[in-house]
Amino acid sequence: MTTTTSHTPEPEGLAGLEGPADVPARPARLIQNEVTTEIPVHLLFRDEAGPVSVPLRPTVVARRQGTGEQPRLRRPMQPKPRPAPELDPDLVERPARVLPGAAGVLAGACGAAGCLATSWWAGVLPQLAVEALRLPASAGAGLGPAQWAAYAGAGALGCVGLGGLARGRTGRAWVLGLFGRYQGTVRRTGLLWVNPLLLRRRVDVRLRHWRSEEMQAADGNGVALRVVVLVVWRVKDTARATLGVEDHELYLRECVEAALARVPVEMPGATRGSAEVTADALTRMVVRDASMVGLEVFSVRPVRVEYAPEVAAAMHRRRIAALDAQARATMLTSVVDSVEDTVTTLTMRGLVELDDYERKALVKDLTVAFCAGRGETAV
Structure with missing residues (x-):
């Protein structure tokens, strides 16, 4: 009985090696989407001396669904803090140019005297006024173009002189603007002369305290509270406080509400020193937010803390x-x-x-x- 045996030709370089006659076939790939690099076998048994450079590609195995393999955990990216909004760098308080009130009074008196002299010149001044002022008899030139021009100049001088008079008070300041542009701040007291064409805004720069109404807050456990705070503050930069925001008092109120939403407030007596810690945290946050608009905050202190009606x-x-x-x-x-x-x-x-x-x-x-x-x- 003759048995025919099929012999598979051996690759070059393996003819002299001993091995099993039946070489099992390579199993199919278990990972369908893997990418591997195959190296020819004859390159592993070369007799030539010297390094052989074989371009290799890295093996990349994709994540398989349903195998329990987890993707690599990436470190979460920390959000970059947003920079605080900046106001116009030119919007900084500076002293305005004003004159003493005596200059305005003098200009008004000169204007009145000019109108009186023009009336005497035109002959329209009453005789009683002429006799009271002991003026010589007028030539009676009449109201001509020259007289009307004199009237206009004297009247304008008097209006500008008397219309620019202002009274500066202690604890008050004037913010001046011309056609929407900031011109300076007046903190002087007494009688002053300010250009009557300038728009004046009075600002209170005294030390002030504000007792808020009940505001929403929460303690460390998230229990709803109602808090009344006392804020001691003043306007430091009148230009930023008046022109930087629409209403600086409303802005301060919003800053306090935002701070209460971030700082836990404890009931009185809950822990030792909790009131001081809360007050310090609230003050730091409000000072940081309010300083951008020219407000100087000294303290933000809760004066009454109660539980919300629902709890x-x-x-x-x-x-x-x-x-x-x-x-x-x-x-x-x-x-x-x-x-x-x-x-x-x-x-x-x-x-x-x-x-x-x-x-x-x-x-x-x-x-x-x-x-x-x-x-x-x-x-």
Whole structure:
């Protein structure tokens, strides 16, 4: 019987090696989407000396669905802090150019005197005024173009002189603007002369305090609160406070509300120093936000803290229960200490000799007696 055996030709370079006759076929790829690099076998057994450069491609295996393989965890990117909004760098308080009030009074007097002299020149001044002022008789030139021009100049001088008079008060400042452009700030007091063409805005620069209405807040556990805060502040830069925002008082109120939304507020007496910590945190946040618009904040302090109406009843019962539990724990500790001192004293003085059972019974009786004496029922 003749058996025919098919022989698979061996690759070049492996003819002299011994191995099994039947070489199993390479199994199919288990990973369908893998990318590998195949190296010819004859390159591994070259006799030539010297390095052989074989371009290799890295193996890339994609993530397989349903195999439990997890993707690489990337470090979350921290958001970059947004820079604070900046106002116009030229919008900084600077002193305005004004004159003493005497200059305006003098200009107004000159204008009135010019109108009087023009009336005498034109012959329209009443005779009684001429006699009272002891003026010579007028030539009576009449109201011509020259007289009308003199009237216009004297009237304009008088209007400009008297119309520019202003009174500067302590704790008040004037912010001046011309056609929408900032011209300076007047902090001087007394009678002043300001260009009547300039728009004036009065600003209070005194130290002020603002007691807010009830605002929403929360404690460290997220319980809703109603807080009334007292803010001590003043306007430091009148240009930014007046022209940088529409209403600097409303802006300050919004800053306080934003700070209350970020800082937890504790009830009075919850923890030692919690009120001071809360006040310091609120002050720092409000100072940072309000300084951009020229407001100087000295303190933001909660003066009244209450639970919100929707949780007030529940939190009141919880607080009463906590106080009751604390009182019971204190009373129990006191009773145990008293019983221990009594039993120790009796034993050390040799008044009684007790075994374990009798000691337990004595401790129980003394505990009941001390609790009854304190008006409590022993369990």
